[in-house]
Amino acid sequence: xxxxxxxxxxxxxxxxxxxxxxxxxxxxxxxxxxxxxxxxxxxxxxxxxxxxxxxxxxxxxxxxxxxxxxxxxxxxxxxxxx
Numbered sequence: 712x713x714x715x716x717x718x719x720x721x722x723x724x725x726x727x728x729x730x731x732x733x734x735x736x737x738x739x740x741x742x743x744x745x746x747x748x749x750x751x752x753x754x755x756x757x758x759x760x761x762x763x764x765x766x767x768x769x770x771x772x773x774x775x776x777x778x779x780x781x782x783x784x785x786x787x788x789x790x791x792x793x
Contacts, residue, residue: 715739720750721785724757725777756784 715723715736720743726732727740744751760780764772772780 715743717747717750720744720747721753724750724754725781728757728761753785757781
């Protein structure tokens with residue numbers, strides 16, 4: 712049984728995109744994303760955000776900044792869904 716439920720997948724999507732996880736974790740998250748539209752949506756947002764940042768500047772934002780921005784995006788998503 713996979714340890715990556717929605718909460719864990721969303722918590723680790725940044726590391727997933729940056730290949731900062733073990734092969735097993737990557738495999739489990741990939742499998743979860745394939746079957747979960749909600750987590751796939753978060754992945755798409757994170758991926759688009761990373762792309763926009765990469766195109767906008769040559770420097771990587773501090774991890775704390777990226778996490779704060781993503782937290783705000785997730786809060787906005789919750790408000791939109793309700």
